[in-house]
Amino acid sequence: MLEIKNLQASINNKTILKGLNLTIKPGELHAIMGPNGSGKSTLANVLSGKSGYEISGDVNYEGKSLKKVSVEERAQRGIFLAFQYPLEIPGVNTNNFLKTSLNSIRKSKGKKELDTLTFLKLVKEKASELGINEKILSRQLNVGFSGGEKKKNEILQMKILDPNLSILDETDSGLDIDALKTIASGVNSSRDSKKSFLVITHYQRLLEYIKPDFVHVLSNGKIIKTGCGELAEELEKTGYQKLN
């Protein structure tokens, strides 16, 4: 699914990722933990194709290099990023945004666009699964949404777009206990042998609900330790200090 080899990324003359290696196979869920500023969001951005970075190393997705592949094409090929800080877009109706987005992706795959009715049925189903109040979907995208609502909205988009590789950047931060559980079950119900996940989090708590196949520690632009679920528990007790 995803193969990262010796990835380096810098921006504004600051090198943030310093030779990162990571392989994610279909069906796997990897968690990334690490101190603030270690480069987790940067990794997510670089994988999504965000411009502005100077990049070296290789990133292969589904067997093909992502070099020179635009942000939208990556999205169309099934890479999804749930943002740490979802953006507000005034004037743009949330449902309309979701529909435009889904249809662009469908179009790119040569699939027929969904009509409004079918789309609304789909949204209704997914929204109720995630305990999202439908009313917020007729509001402007993320404008005036609470922190938790924004995060849930990201997961709703993930459920609707049905990507192959989902990158969740601190989706659990700012969620109450109940919301955390619904989101976790939303992720779990999407897991299957073909879909992969990269889950960035600071808290072991999330990983109690979403069982990772691997846990990596990212520090100073490199993965310094890899383990299974227990590594997260260990970190919860000892912190990152000891690893350095």
Next chain:
Amino acid sequence: MKYQELEKSKEYKYGFVTDIESIKAPKGLNENVIKFISKIKKEPKWMLDWRLKAFNRLKNVKEPNWQKPKYPKINYQDLYYYSAPKSAQDKPKSLDEVDPKLIETYKKLGIPLNEQEKLAGVAVDAVFDSVSVATTFKDKLTEKGIIFCPISEAIQKHPDLVKKYLGSVIPITDHYFATLNSAVFTDGSFVYIPEGVRCPMELSTYFRINSSETGQFERTLIIADKGSYVSYLEGCTAPMRDENQLHAANVELIALDDAEIKYSTVQNWYPGDEEGKGGIYNFVTKRGACRGKNSKISWTQVETGSAITWKYPSCILQGDNSVGEFYSIAITNNHQKADTGTKMIHLGKNTKSKIISKGISAGNADNTYRGLVDISKRALNSRNFTQCDSLLMGNKCGAHTVPYIKNKNASSIVEHEATTSKINEDQLYYCNQRGLNQEEAVGLIVNGFCKEVLQQLPMEFAVEAQKLVGISLEGSVG
């Protein structure tokens, strides 16, 4: 010199030719040219006198220069004031001969092939399908007593109406360009809706019979008699090219007691190349009088074309309880300049006005909202609400808001809100990450920004205008 051009130069030399296919007045602005126009149009004497009065007045007024966009000096003696529609020989024979860029835009807008041909001015030998459409259309209107025809026809057939109302909102003593138009206007639309009639369809210039090129000095007059209603659409979303650089149209609307006029415009004249060369100057005077009590005039405009746009569709709220509205989207890209807004003149009691203006600038463009709200002493209990929002794309463009407010009585209320925002890279990135390409993303964000105005447009116009908004800003973000 090619043979055709040679023929043409002969025509100029001998002045006026009578062959209807190739009529052209010689260059220059003088009494003879005005007489010529009037004669070609078979106008009665009173009309010619009216034109000449305007022309005399013109000699004593100067071009205004207070507007923000400056333009090179226009040599009025170096312009043609009349030329007949192009003959079939001069027109492209098929769409293959038309600028491919233009065709591409038509396609993006989803304009059907036969309409594309019509818009691009392709000479079509076969009888237009639209002829029959136009006829059934006209029958329906006649049934209701509605008059919808070229103004030149109205001058001949409905002189009483024209005499009574022409120049009653924009007098010939108005500013330079309005007066110029009064002297030399060539054609335009005339609409009369009789008392108590609700016009059963949107009237559009596109459907007007014999609507071929009306020239650079268009004149439109719309009268809604007591208790009537009409919605009128001007222009079209397809880009329009024209050899004439200066366009100075006059549009007059009159709403009598309890009548309502809704006037929607999509203006997409050629804006010039990326450097701004060759674009059209669009200096338009649009004014409506809510002459009767409880009358209403609503202007909606989507301005995307022209090198320079300079227009202020206005409402004179004379009747008590009358309502004026102005909804505007002005998009400027590359080197385009727009100075646009409205004037709401409150004269009657309990009059209301609402102004929603959305200005979008990209590239090196400059966009100014200029508006006047004037509430007179007598206009007790009047209200105005104004909202001006500007959206900037990039760092080289400009947006300005110049609201003038004169409230001369204490019982009236004026509210003004203004915002300026920027499309940021992160919003675009967010949209891209959800699979939208740059064009779709810009379209979505900008359409969201102007939603309140787009909602005012008649349905099928709104859909096209939405696409147009995206296309106008193509290539404006990195």
